[in-house]
Amino acid sequence: xxxxxxxxxxxxxxxxxxxxxxxxxxxxxxxxxxxxxxxxxxxxxxxxxxxxxxxxxxxxxxxxxxxxxxxxxxxxxxxxxxxxxxxxxxxxxxxxxxxxxxxxxxxxxxxxxxxxxxxxxxxxxxxxxxxxxxxxxxxxxxxxxxxxxxxxxxxxxxxxxxxxxxxxxxxxxxxxxxxxxxxxxxxxxxxxxxxxxxxxxxxxxxxxxxxxxxxxxxxxxxxxxxxxxxxxxxxxxxxxxxxxxxxxxxxxxxxxxxxxxxxxxxxxxxxxx
Amino acid sequence: xxxxxxxxxxxxxxxxxxxxxxxxxxxxxxxxxxxxxxxxxxxxxxxxxxxxxxxxxxxxxxxxxxxxxxxxxxxxxxxxxxxxxxxxxxxxxxxxxxxxxxxxxxxxxxxxxxxxxxxxxxxxxxxxxxxxxxxxxxxxxxxxxxxxxxxxxxxxxxxxxxxxxxxxxxxxxxxxxxxxxxxxxxxxxxxxxxxxxxxxxxxxxxxxxxxxxxxxxxxxxxxxxxxxxxxxxxxxxxxxxxxxxxxxxxxxxxxxxxxxxxxxxxxxxxxxxxxxxxxxxxxxxxxxxxxxxxxxxxxxxxxxxxxxxxxxxxxxxxxxxxxxxxxxxxxxxxxxxxxxxxxxxxxxxxxxxxxxxxxxxxxxxxxxxxxxxxxxxxxxxxxxxxxxxxxxxxxxxxxxxxxxxxxxxxxxxxxxxxxxxxxxxxxxxxx
Ligand code: HEM
Numbered sequence: 001x002x003x004x005x006x007x008x009x010x011x012x013x014x015x016x017x018x019x020x021x022x023x024x025x026x027x028x029x030x031x032x033x034x035x036x037x038x039x040x041x042x043x044x045x046x047x048x049x050x051x052x053x054x055x056x057x058x059x060x061x062x063x064x065x066x067x068x069x070x071x072x073x074x075x076x077x078x079x080x081x082x083x084x085x086x087x088x089x090x091x092x093x094x095x096x097x098x099x100x101x102x103x104x105x106x107x108x109x110x111x112x113x114x115x116x117x118x119x120x121x122x123x124x125x126x127x128x129x130x131x132x133x134x135x136x137x138x139x140x141x142x143x144x145x146x147x148x149x150x151x152x153x154x155x156x157x158x159x160x161x162x163x164x165x166x167x168x169x170x171x172x173x174x175x176x177x178x179x180x181x182x183x184x185x186x187x188x189x190x191x192x193x194x195x196x197x198x199x200x201x202x203x204x205x206x207x208x209x210x211x212x213x214x215x216x217x218x219x220x221x222x223x224x225x226x227x228x229x230x231x232x233x234x235x236x237x238x239x240x241x242x243x244x245x246x247x248x249x250x251x252x253x254x255x256x257x258x259x260x261x262x263x264x265x266x267x268x269x270x271x272x273x
Numbered sequence: 274x275x276x277x278x279x280x281x282x283x284x285x286x287x288x289x290x291x292x293x294x295x296x297x298x299x300x301x302x303x304x305x306x307x308x309x310x311x312x313x314x315x316x317x318x319x320x321x322x323x324x325x326x327x328x329x330x331x332x333x334x335x336x337x338x339x340x341x342x343x344x345x346x347x348x349x350x351x352x353x354x355x356x357x358x359x360x361x362x363x364x365x366x367x368x369x370x371x372x373x374x375x376x377x378x379x380x381x382x383x384x385x386x387x388x389x390x391x392x393x394x395x396x397x398x399x400x401x402x403x404x405x406x407x408x409x410x411x412x413x414x415x416x417x418x419x420x421x422x423x424x425x426x427x428x429x430x431x432x433x434x435x436x437x438x439x440x441x442x443x444x445x446x447x448x449x450x451x452x453x454x455x456x457x458x459x460x461x462x463x464x465x466x467x468x469x470x471x472x473x474x475x476x477x478x479x480x481x482x483x484x485x486x487x488x489x490x491x492x493x494x495x496x497x498x499x500x501x502x503x504x505x506x507x508x509x510x511x512x513x514x515x516x517x518x519x520x521x522x523x524x525x526x527x528x529x530x531x532x533x534x535x536x537x538x539x540x541x542x543x544x545x546x547x548x549x550x551x552x553x554x555x556x557x558x559x560x561x562x563x564x565x566x567x568x569x570x571x572x573x574x575x576x577x578x579x580x581x582x583x584x585x586x587x588x589x590x591x592x593x594x595x596x597x598x599x600x601x602x603x604x605x606x607x608x609x610x611x612x613x614x615x616x617x618x619x620x621x622x623x624x625x626x627x628x629x630x631x632x633x634x635x636x637x638x639x640x641x642x643x644x645x646x647x648x649x650x651x652x653x654x655x656x657x658x659x660x661x662x663x664x665x666x667x668x669x670x671x672x673x674x675x676x677x678x679x680x681x682x683x684x685x686x687x688x689x690x691x692x693x694x695x696x697x698x699x700x701x702x703x704x
Contacts, residue, residue, distance in 0.1 A: 031539060059353045128551075132353070135542060136550035145631060159539030164547060195560075235550075238356070238363045245364075246538020253531045260524040267520045271311060271512065 018140040018195050021170045024225075028232060029162050031247065034240050035233050038214060040071040043230025046210050046223050051130065054122065054201075056110030059131035060234050063104040069240040070233055078104050085109040123187045125200030134228070134235040138163035139170075165232050167193065172224035175203040278302050303493050308511035309518050310499035312680050316386040317497065318525035319379050325526060326376040327485060331478060333369040334418075341421065343471040345464030348423035349552040367541040373415050374544045375533050377567035380408060388598070389619060391607030392498040398599040400491040403484060405595045410481045412568070412592070417474040419565060423467060424549030429562045431470070432462045437575075440582040461555065501679050502607025503672055510676040561636065569633030570626050574652065576637040577645040587649065594656045601656055603664030611670040615663045622655045 027036045044065065047057075062082040065073045073081070085102035087109060092098055102109065110129075112118040119126050143151050174193035178184050188198040208218045216222055233239070280301040282288040287297055340359050342351035355362035384404070387393055393401035416434065420427045435456050441449030458465035496505060505511050512518070536543065544566060548559050564572050574591050578584035594601075604612060609619050625648045632648065635641040673679035 059350065059357065064357075132550045136547050138547040148631060149627075156536070156540055156543055159535070159543075161540055161542055242363060242367075242538055242541075246534065249534045249538065250531065253527060253534060257524065257527040257531065260520070260527050264520040264524045267516045271517075 019193055019197070020141075021139040021166055021193055023139070023162070023166050024169055026162050026165055026229070026232075028165075028229070028239055030159060031243065033243055035069065035229060037072055038216070039226045039229045040233055041073070042212055042214070042216060042222075043226035043228070043233075044071050044073075045212075046205075046227040047130075047230055049210050050204050050223075051227065052111060054111055054118070054127040055130045056112075057108040057131040057234055058110065058129045060108050060237075061104070062102065062106055062108065064234075064237060066104070067237070070237060071230070075104070082106060122200065125187070127201065130231055130234070132235050134164040134168060134232040136164065136235075137167040139166050162232075164235070165228050168228040168231060169224050171199075172205055172227065173221055276302070276306060276308060279306060303514075304519075305513065305515040307493065307514035308496070308505060308508075309514050310497055310505055310510060310676055311512045311517075312499050312501065312676050313497065313518070313521075314500055315521075315525055316382065316389075317499075318522050319383040319386065320492075321522040322379045322526055322529050323376070323383060324485070325529075326372060326379055327478070327481065329372045330369060330376065331482075333365045333372060334475075334478065336365050337369055338475060341471075343421070343464075343468050345423070345467065345553075348421065348467060352422045364537070367537045370545065371533065371536045371541060373418065374536070374565070374567065375529075376411065377415070379529070380411060381567070384408065384595075385623065388622075389609045390498055390500060391502055391602065391604065391609065393599045394502075394602065394604075394607050395599070396495045397491075397498060400488060400495060401599055402596055403488040403491055405592070407481065407484050407488060408595070409592060410477060410484060414474060414477045414481065415565070415567070417470045417477070420467065420470045421474065422549055423553045425551045425553055425557075425559050426546045426549040426562070428462060428553035428555065429559055430564055431466065433562055435462065435466075437581070437585045440585050443580075443582050498607060499676060500608060500610060501673055501676060502611070503674075503676055503679070506675050507677070563634055566630065566634075569631075570629035571633075573629040573633035573645045574649045576633075577642065577649040587653075591652060594653070598656065598660065601660045603661050604667065604669070605664070606669040606672060611672055612663075612667055613670060614667045615659075618655065618659045618663060621651070625651050625655070 027034060027039070062078055065071055065081070066075050066078040082102035082104050085106070086099045087102045087106050088097060089100050090097035108131075111127075112121065115126055141151075170193035171191060174191045176190055176192055178190035178197075182190070182197070184190060185198055188200055189202055190197055191199045205220045205223045207220055210218065210223060212218050212222075216226075278298055278301070280291075280298040282291045282297070290296070291298055337355065340351065340355045340362065342348060352366065355366050357363075359365075387401065387404065416430075420431045435453055438452045438456065439449040441452065443449075454460060456466070457463065458469060546563065546565075563569070571588050571591060575584045575588040578587050604615065606612060609616050628648045629645065629652065632641050632645040637645065
């Protein structure tokens with residue numbers, strides 16, 4: 001427990017071998033990838049009603065929620081939503097700090113003032129900020145040395161960037177009863193995707209805990225998928241813009257290469273090469 | 274290569290300028306007329322590609338520096354600010370990050386090309402040495418640049434690499450740690466360190482530009498090598514740089530852009546490490562500290578040696594040995610194409626470099642360590658034993674009499690106009 005207190009449980013992480021994690025199909029993967037609006041909106045709801053109790057989103061602003069390429073809530077909805085938070089501002093003309101209602105231009109209000117408060121509330125463990133978590137994790141796949149170069153080239157050719165999302169999904173659906181022979185440290189829960197298998201975060205998702213109004217079944221798997229998709233968007237809000245531009249750039253370069261190829265051939269024609 | 278100028282100033286201004294500063298004449302001579310071997314293959318397009326990479330890094334880097342904040346608690350979030358709120362900031366940042374990788378990819382191909390075709394041999398020693406200097410500068414710049422996002426990998430890579438200097442303590446106690454404190458500007462890696470790394474990351478590329486200028490100057494004094502390694506002897510061996518080489522370079526560059534664009538737009542983080550999206554935390558060491566892919570071979574060599582000091586020396590030696598290849602290679606012919614024995618060793622060397630890269634990403638223990646030692650040994654044996662020895666004992670295959678003969682086959686007159694382009698401006702009578 002002391003170790004957990006001092007290191008936020010990461011000692012445990014370093015000690016274990018990386019568990020095997022399955023790749024998932026994501027709408028935002030690949031060349032034509034895009035976020036599924038419905039999934040982002042449901043994912044936001046899961047984040048707000050469950051995860052936000054312990055995890056902040058430091059790099060995100062409320063206004064992002066109405067920007068193109070995200071959940072695309074209406075501006076009015078975001079204004080209302082931000083106004084439900086209390087934000088500390090100031091100093092005013094008297095030099096006093098004061099509380100005011102949140103605005104869309106504010107950053108997401110964190111659940112705790114600082115790391116110390118967060119640790120105190122979570123029996124020593126520190127719930128990390130989630131705004132970049134979908135890019136700050138990846139999956140580890142063992143490959144034989146002679147297959148490694150091909151695997152790397154295949155991943156690049158496919159544009160594989162979803163390791164973080166694959167891990168988050170596996171983590172959120174990875175809670176199980178601990179195996180008999182394993183002795184769990186106090187306050188830790190067994191999770192088959194977490195390195196070291198003991199995580200200080202209690203299982204956050206339970207069937208039916210968050211109400212879905214669009215008819216999507218309220219299962220742990222769906223919650224995990226949606227909140228993962230949402231966290232991917234928070235980490236990479238320009239993904240759609242990027243992929244759309246990328247497609248145009250590639251088409252342009254393909255045509256350019258074709259033209260240059262023939263131009264080069266034309267220039268070299270007389271040389272008897 | 275020196276050749277009489279055919280430059281004709283075409284208007285009043287260029288005539289006026291030509292009498293005062295003949296810079297247009299210079300450009301015309303070096304980038305239009307410049308006689309280039311007609312048989313260059315696509316491996317010769319990487320010099321131009323490298324110049325392009327340098328320009329990309331400069332432009333994107335200067336824009337990034339307008340928004341980046343080199344402070345301990347703002348560096349990481351200023352990068353996120355660039356990614357989210359600066360117009361086209363994500364494009365600038367991803368281009369710069371992927372650009373670093375593409376720069377090294379091109380440089381490694383460029384260097385391998387030089388090694389295969391013996392481009393380092395007389396009279397291109399200085400050209401080659403300037404190239405190695407460029408390579409060293411690139412490594413310094415990339416290392417410093419990687420520290421700037423101030424993520425976990427940035428911080429710990431700086432800590433590990435700067436700490437290497439403390440190994441000098443085993444020679445003179447205290448000196449190593451004093452150097453490390455001097456580099457850090459304190460007793461640990463901190464904001465002070467970050468500031469000086471940023472300052473140097475901005476400065477060194479401009480020095481690099483200067484060295485690249487010298488590199489290209491040296492190239493234009495001695496001229497290009499070519500796949501046969503036989504020098505240009507007559508007009509029919511060469512083509513003017515423009516439009517022949519410019520068009521070929523442009524086509525190759527366009528293909529290179531496609532790979533570059535693929536990575537920027539569809540896999541911008543693939544070559545990076547996910548830990549660098551976690552803000553630097555001096556109290557928490559990541560489970561595996563690994564450098565960027567292009568430093569993995571050197572990292573493998575560093576860790577293959579049990580003694581820290583010797584490891585550091587071996588790592589630097591693996592680069593410095595390149596300075597001497599012009600004299601280590603005793604072969605009479607340049608191109609490996611005509612070297613039946615050395616050919617095998619060349620490819621063994623390439624395999625060694627890739628294997629070291631693979632091992633650099635693995636923990637330094639067990640079989641990984643065993644093989645890292647074997648390949649480290651071969652890396653040095655290749656330069657220090659194989660290169661001098663094979664050159665002496667090998668009997669090279671017969672060389673073509675001229676580049677023209679190599680391209681058009683025997684019987685083509687070496688001095689005549691066979692296949693000579695009509696419109697070639699570079700037709701000096703007195704060569
Ligand atoms: C910033 C990096 C570099 C730039 C911008 C650059 C630029 C160029 C250019 C434009 C050429 C002429 C085109 C060609 O034939 O490829 C060239 C040739 C050459 N470079 Fe580099 N170079 C760089 C790095 C290096 C390095 C690291 C080395 C070797 C250690 C090197 C060695 C050579 C040699 C030997 C030649 C002449 C080769 C030949 O024509 O056969 N260069 N370089």
